[in-house]
Structures are given as C-alpha cells and as structure tokens.
Amino acid sequence: MFMVSVPKRAANCPSEYNVMSLRIGRRVMRSIFKLLVPLALFFISMWGVEANAATGTPQVNFNALDTLWVLIAAALVFFMQAGFGMVEAGLVRSKNAGNVLMKNVLDFCFASLAYFMFGYAIMFGGNGPIVGTSGWFLSGATSAAEGIPLEAFWLFQAVFAGAAATIVAGAVAERMKFHAYLAYSFLLSAFIYPVVGHWVWGGGWLAQLNFYDFAGSTVVHAVGGTSALVGSWLLGPRFGRFNANGSSNPIGGHNLPLVTIGVFILWFGWYGFNAGSALGASDPLLISRIALNTTLAGSMGAIIAMVTAWVRFGKPDLTIALNGALAGLVGITAPCAVVGSGASIFIGAVAGVLVVFGVIWLNKIKIDDPVGAVPVHCLCGIWGTLAVGFFGKAAMGAPYDGLFYGGGFGPLGTQCLGIIACLGFTAISMWIVFKMIDATLGLRVSHETELRGLDLDEHGLESYSGFQIFHTD
C-alpha cells in the first residue's frame, strides 16, 4: 500500500524535481551502503572480539547491588527515548509525525554505535585534560565507576549520549533531511558530546577545576539544547511560521495526549537519569534524596510555568505546563545530589519561569523550535548548573559550599566558566558539523517536501493512514 502512494504523489507534482532528487538520493545512499556498511561491519566484528577479550580480564570486587541499580537506571534512561519521541511527535503536524519518530529511534541506534566506537574512548579513555585517548571500540577500556563492570557503565553512559542526541530532533523537526539528521546524530555522539563529557565527568580540565554537574544539566541537556539552537537557527523557520511582515504565525501540534504521555515517560525515566547517576545503590540516603529533589523540582517547574503562562497569556497552556515540568527536571539534574528539598523547589520554580520567557524570546528572535527544546534543555540546563554554585552543600557531597552557604563567588565562577566552555565548544563544533552536512548532504528538505510532509516524501508512509474521527455525540 505504501509503495503505491509515493509514485502517485510524485506524478501529481508539476515539476520533476522530487522524482529526480529522490533518484539521486537513492543512488548516493545505495553506494554509501555498498561501500561503508560491509567495511564498518568487518572492523566492528574484529574489534568486538578484542573488546570482549579485554573486558573478560578478571576485575575484582564488583558490587552486585550497585551494578543492578545502574542497569535498571540505564533501562529507565533508555526509555526516555520513547518520551522524547512522543513529545516531539505530538508537537509537530500529523504529516511529519512518522519522520520525527524515525529520527528518535535511529538517533539512539546511531548514538549507541558511535559511543561504542569512539565516544567512550574520548570520554573515559584516561585523564588527559582535553580528551581521552584509549579504549577505542571498548578495546582495553575500563569502567570509570568503582564496583561496576565496564559493560554496565558503558550502557549507562551510552543512553545518556542518546538522550543528548535526541533533544535536537524536536527543534529541527518538520524540515531537516532524514539522512542529514542521521549524520548529525552520529557525529554528536561520537565526538562532540564525549569531549564535553570528558571535561566534566572523565577527569578532564573542568573536573580538575571542581566544576560540578551531577547528572548532566550541562553535559547532556545544555549540550543537546545548544545543538538544537544552532540547528534550528541554521535551518531557518518552518515555511509559514513567520509572516513576511515579521509577525508570527504559530503552528499547533497535532496530538497533545501524545505530548503528555511523553512527558510522563520522560519524568519516569528521570529517576534513572538522576538517581542512577549516583552510580550505585550503596548510599540509600543519596539516591532517595535525589529522587525526592527530582520530584519536587519537576512539580514546581510545571506549576510555575503554568502560572506564568496563565498570567502572561490569559489561559493555562498544556504544552507550556508540560515544558515547565521538563524545565524543572532539567534544572535539578545538575544539583539533585547536593541540594536540600527547599532549594529544589526554588530551582524548579525558577526553571518554570525561565522556560516561558525562553519560548517568548525564541519567538521574538525568529528561531523556530516546534517543541521548546532550546528553552527547556539549554536555558534550564544553564540555570541548573549555576544553581549548584548557589545552593550546593559540601556536607552533601559537593566539592564546595555554594554562595548561599558561605562558599563565596568562587564556585559560581567555576560553574560559569564551565558553562561558557562547554556551550562555546558545542556551539562552534555543531556549527561546523551542520555546515559540513549542509555542504555535502544538504540540511533542509525541498519546499515541496516540506509542504507535503516529510512522512510521505522522505519515508513513503502516512502516520495516520485511513484515520479519521467524527463524533456526533
């Protein structure tokens, strides 16, 4: 059925443009697959054997409980991929839902491969100040967490890389080419995310300066959010999003129930994201505190975002409240382990305000972000990282006391420096990546494809084939 629908549409189209581009695209893809896939598979199979041999060397004192917790948390974080998928699918138009879901599935697959091949080595391959240099293809790699096997630790880190990559899908939705997106997701998780990760978590220069980001407000969310900002800025807004006279023309999401279940899934996964980042269950007090803080900040983010939207726009907007919940969760990600519950409520509240003004501000500067990925992940990621400098408590495990607990401005300065370095690096390297992709594969789909929808032209399918609801009662 799908096979039939595509040529029919193409034939209706007055220009031959789409048919031609489809044909050229197919030829390029075919030659890429013919050359690269067997080559890559060959190398991977060789390296995989060595990797197994390397990890098979006896290590001592694994902690079963810690390992179990890390694996469960990894599965929870993996499930967040589904949450991102639902949020993004619901907030785009129905003609692009399948495309954005496809991107969500495939960017995780590419991220896990990339993170296996290059990412882990760059992130955890030794204590070099800038990048790690050992453990390519996990060959000779070691776990950076005490008592946890490399495999479990790798999985936990790989799902984080996937989360960073998939944040971008929403911001560039409805207009970015599918294969360009695949190339981007591989490059981000192979080279860019791991470099920042190494600086902060892999013993790099920021770690040595005592920059503190517990579960990844900067490393995961702000990196993903910044990439999203660069991507949507380079792509330009969707057709029809802003009028010629400069006024804006909002394009509604097609399925808010999907968005809502997506946010619930993300929140659910966040308990793995934050509490799992303790890398063990041996400190029950710590993981319990993290879970509590995560809940409070998420709730407060949603409440305050709803109130802010209610006051500013006149009505409580569902998608803004959902963005607010995510904003609170992103905000608490960095400080969740080292702040009290009062501070968590405050952090969530500020994130809730920030996200609403972030959405307004993005609209003002005419950057089109259909799902609010930039306000949620970039802005609130920055806020969460700064919050450690304000509310961090050395007694709870932070490397210093925050400003409000007598630590002075030093910690805040370190946090600022870290944010500027990480986001500066991400922005510049992502700009180069997107420009490179634009020059080779092309970033944006054709105007006709954008109008017809990416589902039909890029994938030859309809997300809601034969679907119509008509209620009379």
Added chain:
Amino acid sequence: MKLVIAFIRQEQLPAVKQALFNAQIRHFTAMMVVGTAPNTEQQMYRGEAREVSLFNRIRLEVAAKDSQVETVIKAISEGSMESGGWGRIMVTPINEMVKIWTGERGNLAF
C-alpha cells in the same frame, strides 16, 4: 423533490440529528467542512496569538419529497435552536433521483 442543505456548527449536530430522527427523517448525510465567518478569532498557542479565520462546520444534506420539506426545515431549525440557533438552511430542487439497487426513479427512489 428537494435537496435541503444546512450549515450548522459542530456542537449543534447531536440536537439536529435527534430532531430529524424524531421527525422520522432517517436519511441524511453530515459532512465536516470548514468555513469563514464575519470575524476572525484569536487563539493562544504557546504564548503566541493565532489568527483563526476558518472554522469547523457541519454541512447537512437531506433529500426530501416535496411533502417532507417543511418537516425537515422545522426539525433542523428546532435542533439548531437548542444550542444557539446558528446556521443557514438552503433548499434546492433535485432533477432526478435513482435508487441504484432497484432502478426506481423519482419519489419511488426514496
């Protein structure tokens, strides 16, 4: 034979349908259509005003014998009045009607 065409709002359809059923009119078609209105409407989406100029409407078509036309008009009006009384009813002649199964024509085709 007449074709009665009515444009009503979505929220009026249940009442109009019931009124037609009560009047023993059980053969009609409802279509989801969009149409303009004298004024546009402002909606808010994620903090931005959205100008809406096309609204969801229902287009109802009832084929009626000449003797039934007034009943149909009355039923549609009654149903519509139950929620706001918005809408228009148009009546236009039908030249011919054929019941495909039997080949009967005209009033026999009902």
